[in-house]
Amino acid sequence: MTTVGERLVEGLAVRGVDVIFGIPGVHTIGLYRGLASGRLRHVTPRHEQGAGFMADGYARVTGRPGVAFVITGPGLTNTLTAMAQARADSVPMLVISGVNRRTSLGRGLGLLHELPDQAAMVRALCQTETLTDPAELGPALDRAFAAMLGARPGPAHIEIPTDVMDLPCPSLPDPAPVAAPPTTALQALEEVARLLSTATRPLILAGGGTRFAGAELRALAEALDAPVVLTANARGLLHGHALSVPASPSLEAVRELIRGADAVLALGTELGPTDYDMYVNGQLPDLSGMIRVDICADQLDRHPARLTIRADAGAFAAALHLAVSPRKTDGAARADTARQTARAELARLHPAMPDQLLMVEAVRSALPDAVIVGDSTQPVYAGNLFYDHDRPRGWFNAATGYGALGYGPGAAVGAAVALPGVPVVCLIGDGGLQFSPGELRTARDEGLPVTFLVWNNAGFREIAEAMEQAQTPVIGCTPSPLDMRAFAAACGLPFTQVAQNPEALRGALIAPCDGPRLIEVQAR
Structure with a gap:
């Protein structure tokens, strides 16, 4: 049976x-x-x-x-x-x-x-x-x-x-094929190609719906000579490319780029506030003239647009690339200006952000082609605002969308299981770590190459600062952190403690390690 x-x-x-x-x-x-x-x-x-x-x-x-x-x-x-x-x-x-x-x-x-x-x-x-x-x-x-x-x-x-699990079960039929994503009518494709081919300042907004379509996105951007603004879930698709703008549309520099475009193509992005209006100031440029492509019909109904097209973002980008007229405009120059201005803007948002970004970039430098899985912690917030990762689908975190604290350790284990031999970094705060500390032992059981990089600022500093800005007494934001050395030992993990210094972090990361480890950054 x-x-x-x-x-x-x-x-x-x-x-x-x-x-x-x-x-x-x-x-x-x-x-x-x-x-x-x-x-x-x-x-x-x-x-x-x-x-x-x-x-x-x-x-x-x-x-x-x-x-x-x-x-x-x-x-x-x-x-x-x-x-x-x-x-x-x-x-x-x-x-x-x-x-x-x-x-x-x-x-x-x-x-x-x-x-x-x-x-x-x-x-x-x-x-x-x-x-x-x-x-x-x-x-x-x-x-x-x-x-x-x-x-x-x-x-x-x-x-x-429970009384069904052990019942006799006949052989299963062959799996039914999953229906192909909807395709775009030829007429809509031709209209989009015409609008973009005649634009002099085209722009692409690329969201998580493009994360498996890096080649298609690159080919289309190069044909249009269009800067590509990458939301957090699309980072890594165009690493180091002249047309890449790995920065949040919440930044004024990116918004200025959007305002200057005469045609905006939004590919696979829900236009959510955690990407597009993180500071809730309502100053995102008017996008009602955009061409919007999304696989979800409900999404297409949620924002006004000149054209809405229900299609898989990657498949649409591939078809559109063949239909547009290639040209050269000033796309690379516009992208470069946006990148430089966006990075400089971080210091105006918070004086600590530039240093936090340097720590994230130290991880990329020390462990090229690694996957960085983030939790809700300050360097992750900085990276979501501006950071160019070097691996498609290699930068993701729970600091966007639903925002579940404690996400990082489990998600890092899942990524490491899926990608044998690829280094995975879980970037998490001392507060978030206490939501899910046990998953470090799972990494030990499985022998996974996960670096648990703990940003220890001894509390919920991001929330404390938000309470201060709101002129609210800071309450509940100083839970005592774990003794990281003792905790690492309890989990059976090698331990290193470093100051908030990019070179010190890089040195700790390049040290050989056969399995999981814990590195504590004593944040300033």
């Missing part, structure tokens, strides 16, 4: 899944039965939120869904924060949970891990379904993968009652 749990693992493997992030419990033993075959690697986090963040980090660097197994009730509620972060940043994540036996659902019997309606709780975030018939397992997986990959990526959820 082959059970539902065993068929589930088969169905995931044939759909390209190679790792499960999860914590087993009495309500998921039936799911774990399938893992005994060894077809999928299992990674054990220390908290279900960490499992979700690991699935997120894995998905961000691969483009394939990260998968988490969690228990009924608290296991799923613990994972909801990670699912919300994935939804905000369009990350494909499949969470498979248990739920109590079929006859108990909705009856309020007081069973272990019981919720009034577990699926209803998840439905506010993403597609969810309850598998009550083993014959529906294959179609349920098809629907989940279609939801995650068929349009705007995001999380999906399947819950399996």
Whole structure:
């Protein structure tokens, strides 16, 4: 007899899944039965939120869904924060949970891990379904993968009652193909090509929807000679390119570049405030004349535009490149002015930001082609405003969108699992580290080359400064930091402490290390 749990693992493997992030419990033993075959690697986090963040980090660097197994009730509620972060940043994540036996659902019997309606709780975030018939397992997986990959990526959820997990399950049908993203009508493509080919100061705004389309974006930008403003989730796509503007549209220098454009093409960006109006001053230039391309129809309805086109950003950029008339304008000069002015602007925003940026650049210098996974901490905020990373999909963090503190350690583990041998840096503050300290031990268990770089300013300094600016008494912003040396030892990690100095940090980073390690920066 082959059970539902065993068929589930088969169905995931044939759909390209190679790792499960999860914590087993009495309500998921039936799911774990399938893992005994060894077809999928299992990674054990220390908290279900960490499992979700690991699935997120894995998905961000691969483009394939990260998968988490969690228990009924608290296991799923613990994972909801990670699912919300994935939804905000369009990350494909499949969470498979248990739920109590079929006859108990909705009856309020007081069973272990019981919720009034577990699926209803998840439905506010993403597609969810309850598998009550083993014959529906294959179609349920098809629907989940279609939801995650068929349009705007995001999380999906399947819950399996405990009395269904061990039922006999027939062989699964072949996976249904995921529907191709919508394509643009020829007439719309021709109109866009005409508008951009006749513009003298074209500009591209590139968001997370382009993160797997670096070659297409580069070719189009070069044909149009158009500067490309890269939001935080698109950084690394055009490292060192003359047309690249790796700076936030929240900066006045970038806004001036937008104002000077006579044609703006927005590719795969939701125009969210954490990228476009971080300081909530409402001074973003009028973009109602833009040409907007997005895979999500709902997104296209949220902002006025001259033309809205529902399409995959990369596929559209590739087709548009073939349709435009190449030219040379002053694109490189406009981009250079914006870059220089944007960087200089950091000091006016906060006197410490230039030094914080130098520390981020020291990481890039010491560990070229590394993945930097950020948490909500001051150097990450500085980097989101201005930073040019050297690897596509190598700079991402939770300081945009949903903004979940404690994201970094789990997401860094997920990225390292997905990219064997690639150095991964988790850049996190001392406050954020205390949200998810256990995931450092997961990195130790798995022997992953993750550097946990802790920016220790002994509290929530960013929040304290915001309270001061708001003329509010600073309360609750000085939680005592961990003794980092002792904590590293408890986790079995090599430890180095450095002052806030780029050369000192670089020296610590280039020191050889076979597995995970912890480096503490004593922030000024």
